[in-house]
Amino acid sequence: MLNESIIFYIVFNNATVKSSPNSRRLGLNIHRGKSKILKINSASTAPILLEDVALEEVESFTYLGSIVDKKEGTDADVRVRIGKARATFKQLKNVWKASKLTKNTKLRLFNTTVKPVLLYGAETWRTTLSTMNRLQTFINGCLRIILKIKWPEKISKQELWHQTRQMPVEQEILRRRWGWVGQALRKPGCSTTRRALTWNPQGKRKRRRPRNTWRRDLEADTKRLGHTWKQLESLAGDRDAWRTLVGGLCPTRGSQA
Structure with a gap:
């Protein structure tokens, strides 16, 4: 490195x-x-x-399994992750159809085999509405198959998440992001990862509304937390306090049920 x-x-x-x-x-x-x-x-x-x-x-390249794309940014990586997660889900189609396996067993398999493929690298994704909708649509489709809910049967997304003990994907990514930020803040000040969090490249941007970025997502989250960046740097040293902070920002499935 x-x-x-x-x-x-x-x-x-x-x-x-x-x-x-x-x-x-x-x-x-x-x-x-x-x-x-x-x-x-x-x-x-x-x-x-x-x-x-x-x-x-x-125009783009793959680094440590993630796509770095000049034009599409996060969207290119998300598209690839959805494709790989869909392939993983299809490979386990006999598991999802198996009547001898309980719903809880299938959901544990989904959470440990499909979700990690889908959300690999999500800690540094920018969370636009279209990106979150694409991810959530894929997850909801998988959950409907696991629960054997077929068209024209209907179920609200809230009920679907309740029955499967899932949180909205945006909250899950939020937890991953701030869990990773905590790890980065605990690194030495000379660490490239730590320095990247506050790196401010100079230059002029084009005259138009700025695109949403991972950094702007982070700044918005910080305001929601009601802390300054200096306070977060100090708080990150206490792992228990940091977990409490992240838990308040995005509740777990258990606290939502």
Whole structure:
């Protein structure tokens, strides 16, 4: 991770990427074929060079299983996660149809096999209405199959969540986000993850309504919590207090039932 952080820093500050002699001695070389460049809000058209060879510029790439997309942002990653979760759900179709398995067993399997695939990386998603609707529609469809509720039978989403002890996906993502923020705030001040939370890149944006971003979601949540960022940094050191804080922001399934 340290090596990757150094690489990103050099790319931001110089048009040429060079492997340091120390990293080469340790076998930490930059692979030209696996290295891609994605420029965001950059007016520069100059290529990024690795040892005098231009690296390929792309519109999106996959990093640690998550999609980083220049134009679609979170939407691209959500679309892929839904596709993978749908494939996982279909692979277990015999489980959902099995009459010998109880509803609770099926729901535990759903929560431990399908949900993790669907919400992988959700801690850093921006939560737009359209994104949440797509995720919730997929989850509700799966739950209806598990409960064997077929068209034209109707059930309200509140009753569906009550019977399956599920919380709205937006609240689940909120819990994941702030659980991750707590972990990040407990890291040393020199940590790249910790610094990324408050990093403020300078520049001018286009004259139009700014798009919703993960950072703006975080700022809105902070206002709802009634705390300043400094207070949250101090509170994160107490894990029990942090869990209480997150629990107040987004209740668990048990407290909603």
